Amino acid sequence: GTAEYATAAGRVAYVMHETSCGGNRVYIYVTVNGQRYTLEYAHMLSINVQLNQFVTTGTVVGTVGGYSTSKSHGGYDSCSGGMHLHYGVATGWYGVDYKTWSQWQAHNVRAPGIPTSGTWWYTR
Numbered sequence: 001g002t003a004e005y006a007t008a009a010g011r012v013a014y015v016m017h018e019t020s021c022g023g024n025r026v027y028i029y030v031t032v033n034g035q036r037y038t039l040e041y042a043h044m045l046s047i048n049v050q051l052n053q054f055v056t057t058g059t060v061v062g063t064v065g066g067y068s069t070s071k072s073h074g075g076y077d078s079c080s081g082g083m084h085l086h087y088g089v090a091t092g093w094y095g096v097d098y099k100t101w102s103q104w105q106a107h108n109v110r111a112p113g114i115p116t117s118g119t120w121w122y123t124r
Contacts, residue, residue: 002064004041004085006055008032013093015051022086023077026061029093037109038094042086043077 010030017024024044030037044062049055065083090107 001045002085003060004044004062004064004087006057006059006061007039007087007089008037009056010039010054012049012051012053012055013038015047015049017047018076020076021079023079024062027094028055028061035091036093038090038092040086040088040090042088043079043084045083 006028008028008030010028012026013029014025014027016022016026019025022042024047025040025042026044026047026049028039028041030039041061043065045065047062048060049062055061064085089109091109092103092107094103094107
């Protein structure tokens with residue numbers, strides 16, 4: 001239930017509820033220093049934004065976790081084993097169909113010195 005904030009100002013591009021892989025997801029288009037990025041928030045307990053809404057760094061996008069992420073325990077998200085914030089950044093603006101999702105994956109930002117998984121963040 002911890003609040004998830006937008007990391008940059010932008011526009012909500014896609015809102016997806018209870019998908020079988022990723023659960024509740026939000027994609028936000030932002031432009032930083034002239035460069036376009038797509039932000040991804042997934043495996044969320046709740047979504048607090050709407051399609052085409054403009055957000056700032058003070059906007060709560062949603063909340064962390066879900067009541068159950070396993071289909072065997074009554075959940076809908078079969079791609080998660082527990083509550084966490086799945087956050088991603090890709091260069092460019094991408095949608096969520098298979099073609100653009102593949103482009104999203106190919107353009108994910110891998111910041112030097114930041115682990116790609118298994119990191120615990122306790123504050124903003």
